[in-house]
Amino acid sequence: MSYHNQIMEDAGFEKQKWLINLLQRENVTVVDVGGHVGESIEEYRTLFPDCRVYSFEPHPESFITLEQRWGRLNGVHVERLALGAKSGAVSFYATRCSSASSLLPPEGFLQERSAKRNYDYLKMEVPMDTLDHVAARLSLSGIDILKMDVQGSELQVLQGAAGLLRASQIDLIFSEALFAETYAGQSDFNEIWSYLKNYGYVLWDLFPFVHTTLGRLWTANAIFLSAPIAAQIDRCHPPVSPRPADQMEYGAKNLADHF
Secondary structure, rough: OEOOOOOHHHHHHHHHHHHHHHHOOOOOEEEEEEEEOHHHHHHHHHHHHOOOOEOOOOOOOHHHHHHHHOOOOOEEEEEEEEOOOOOOEEEEEOOOOHOEEEEEEEEEHHHHHOOOOOEEEEEEEEEOOOHHHHHHHHOOOEEEEOOOOOOOOHHHHHHOOOHHHOOOEEEEEEEEHHHHHOOOOOHHHHHHHHHHOOOOOEEEEEEEEEEEOOOOOEEEEEEOHHHHHHHHHHHOOOOOOOOOHHHHOOOOOOHHHOO
16 A cells, blocks of 8 residues: 655654754753654664653553563653643554554545555543643753654644743654545644744655555655754855756765755
């Protein structure tokens, strides 16, 4: 049903490293929403070995693995909790493929088309809180990176972080975004972008990494920067004069050439 481009997915993490290094941050704080079994913790600990990661995962079985792998590591905090727009118990759809689990039910046609029945699910209740509440409880005065991989409920996470966004206390947001119908009531990319623009956030880059077999964009990762951070990074380099089209080089030798 889909093609996965690992190079583009990896490029999203490398771009975050490049941006954070431009800011010369020594103590990086990462909030990992949709931690699954700790894949992003591993990525961020590789990029920023001394970073502190707060990881949240509502899936009971995935959380067991997450806690066993990372729960005792210094500088890592894990909780079995969903983050969204409100506090309380909410429905959760635990799919056969655990990484596709969501607060939203999968579209019926995906269940029918999946040869491995990856989108079949067990409905359950899980606890939810807002990022604003969690940040206050954990005394997080600022977040360098907010990573979201929540299968269509990105807008709800952001709505629960309105206080942090209003104060520009989240510098960089790295969010998965769906472009093809996957979950009932899923966040639309334009809704996510529009919501963040209300708080001055800038869409900095986009990394498409999953396409359908017919070539339609399915999933991409997006980087958004707060207005102060975008302005700070813009000041890191002098303006570059555009070159004529016949002088452009289209074969980048490495990721830095794209940045």
